[in-house]
Amino acid sequence: MQVVQVVQVVRVVRVVRLVQVVQVRVAQVRSDASYVAAARQLRRRRSMSR
Helix, strand or coil: CHHHHHHHHHHHHHHHHHHHHHHHHHHHHHHHHHHHHHHHHHHHHHHHHC
């Protein structure tokens, strides 16, 4: 019984770590996308001011 419980705990820990990694990657992608969008807006504003 103990071995089965350990295996289950290991699986849960792996899943939690995977979820955390995915969340971090998604956050990075979102921040990068927002940064790119802001850069594009700045370029558009500069071109419009000219």
